[in-house]
Amino acid sequence: MEPSLTTNQKIVLQALEASEQPLGAYNILFNIEKKGIKSPQQVYRALDKLIEIGAVHKIESLNSYIACKHKDCKARESTSFLICQECQKVYEVHENDLSDKFLKLSQKSNFKYSTHNLEIFGICGLCN
Amino acid sequence: MEPSLTTNQKIVLQALEASEQPLGAYNILFNIEKKGIKSPQQVYRALDKLIEIGAVHKIESLNSYIACKHKDCKARESTSFLICQECQKVYEVHENDLSDKFLKLSQKSNFKYSTHNLEIFGICGLCN
DNA sequence: ATCTGTGATGTTATATTATAACGTAACATA
DNA sequence: TATGTTACGTTATAATATAACATCACAGAT
Numbered sequence: 181m182e183p184s185l186t187t188n189q190k191i192v193l194q195a196l197e198a199s200e201q202p203l204g205a206y207n208i209l210f211n212i213e214k215k216g217i218k219s220p221q222q223v224y225r226a227l228d229k230l231i232e233i234g235a236v237h238k239i240e241s242l243n244s245y246i247a248c249k250h251k252d253c254k255a256r257e258s259t260s261f262l263i264c265q266e267c268q269k270v271y272e273v274h275e276n277d278l279s280d281k282f283l284k285l286s287q288k289s290n291f292k293y294s295t296h297n298l299e300i301f302g303i304c305g306l307c308n
Numbered sequence: 309m310e311p312s313l314t315t316n317q318k319i320v321l322q323a324l325e326a327s328e329q330p331l332g333a334y335n336i337l338f339n340i341e342k343k344g345i346k347s348p349q350q351v352y353r354a355l356d357k358l359i360e361i362g363a364v365h366k367i368e369s370l371n372s373y374i375a376c377k378h379k380d381c382k383a384r385e386s387t388s389f390l391i392c393q394e395c396q397k398v399y400e401v402h403e404n405d406l407s408d409k410f411l412k413l414s415q416k417s418n419f420k421y422s423t424h425n426l427e428i429f430g431i432c433g434l435c436n
Numbered sequence: 437a438t439c440t441g442t443g444a445t446g447t448t449a450t451a452t453t454a455t456a457a458c459g460t461a462a463c464a465t466a
Numbered sequence: 467t468a469t470g471t472t473a474c475g476t477t478a479t480a481a482t483a484t485a486a487c488a489t490c491a492c493a494g495a496t
Contacts, residue, residue, distance in 0.1 A: 186443095186444065186445090187444095188444085188445080189444095218446080218447080219446075219447065219448085221445090221446080221447080221448095222445080222446075222447095225444080225445085229444095243453095
């Protein structure tokens with residue numbers, strides 16, 4: 181059962197879905213001011229919720245956010261991205277064996293794996 | 309040949325080496341004000357250089373910095389960490405096959421791998 | 437039909453993280 | 467000594483994120 185989104189959450193999500201690149205919170209705010217969103221709080225609150233339900237992911241190294249293209253995204257916590265340094269596009273990676281790989285890697289250090297964030301930088305197929 | 313550090317760079321590096329956990333830039337600043345460092349700029353400039361030579365790494369998801377314990381760290385760009393959610397300690401991972409793994413993973417998406425940032429969250433051996 | 441808890445909203449203010457911009461000093465070397 | 471380069475000091479400001487408070491909407495219990 182899909183959690184139904186509030187108006188503000190829909191507005192923020194649509195802004196992200198309409199963008200080719202990840203957007204910062206204030207960039208989102210700028211884009212949707214015409215829709216009545218007036219403060220950073222409103223954006224951040226919507227983002228919090230959208231991230232919680234897996235509809236949006238944060239790119240930590242860019243302080244930016246992207247809409248998740250996958251229905252019922254499992255990546256509520258763990259995320260893996262390919263980030264093009266040329267066109268700034270971000271491609272989400274869904275490799276099931278990544279978590280497994282990182283679990284094993286963690287075990288070697290007697291570390292109990294919970295979640296991960298992977299950001300791979302390079303040049304995408306469209307740019308080279 | 310080791311690049312010789314300036315006074316400010318040494319002060320910042322020592323502050324990070326003395327810390328069990330990663331430190332934010334303003335936290336560093338607070339710690340070293342008694343040594344005559346007065347502005348964020350001085351900290352950030354030192355950090356920039358230290359990161360450039362591989363003596364310090366940034367933990368993106370924490371907006372924090374750690375001293376690298378490895379001599380001649382290759383991780384000028386690619387970094388991999390285990391981050392304990394209990395004690396906040398960060399352990400740097402040096403697995404040579406990680407870059408290779410990510411290179412192959414990238415190729416599947418016709419993406420030219422350059423560098424990566426991997427942050428694994430969980431509980432460290434001391435905490436569980 | 438009220439009361440009450442919960443979650444969303446709107447708004448102002450502020451905290452936190454990071455960089456711009458400007459002038460000066462130190463130092464190597466041509 | 468002129469010159470380029472790099473670091474430094476300082477003030478100001480940009481960019482990112484959260485705190486705090488009052489209000490509203492609505493579901494469910496009494």
